[in-house]
Amino acid sequence: MECLFCRIAAAELPAYRVYEDDDAVAFLDTRPLFPGHTLVLPRRHIETLTDLPAAGVGPFFARVQEIAGAVERGMAAAGTFVAMNNRISQSVPHLHVHVVPRNRKDGLRGFFWPRTTYRDEAHAEETADRVRSALSG
Template sequence: MPCTFCAIIAGESPSHRVFEDATAVAFLDERPLFPGHVLVVTRDHIETLTDLPGEAVGPFFSRVQRITAAVERAMDAAGSFVAANNRISQSVPHLHVHVVPRNRKDGLRGFFWPRTRYRDAAQAEEVAVRLRAVLAELDG
């Protein structure tokens, strides 16, 4: 199945582009949370953040940072919400970061899913130990 974002990048599908270079392309989300909601995508077809090569992380996220500053300033926003889904809830399997202008009392409440707590400190530590072990394997 063809990639929607690759078609936008190639100019085969319409978009309201706000930025592009050799690393990233940014365009307005066609179903924005608020006006000025931008998607920043990798120019190359990379499906998830974990697929992004290490040497590309800095260059890509420097573009996300620049777009975030522009969105806040252009939309006279007090701040922004910057997020990326990784597989689950990723409507297009092409790495993209949402940059959404935010203001106090704009109606967007925290995260879009229910928040919970760890059962106790022991459960939290067990999860932390598991994460540290996998990070050590990845570094290994």
């Protein structure tokens, strides 16, 4: 196995595990935004969200939901930031969700990239049409 996360899931590499079952593994990120920052991943090697079989989406995100609640309670956090990268900025090519404890005025500012706007309503509608078309195609 060459995938770092597959090796962690198989217990070939150490990690500070917080949860595991037949389908998912969760462990502390080694470079956390805040203490308690946890990664949740499918035990099987799946690279991106679009590769996750439809039957696995519900069970996997049930685990993410469970971990998000545990991070909030365990870290006495007011909430969590739950995010995933899909190919771009995905440092390990194995599907994983970041669950980061959050508190007001913790220094984390929204998303980590600049926000933008649509040029006008026509641009927004054209963009929505492109996504809708891709859903039906």
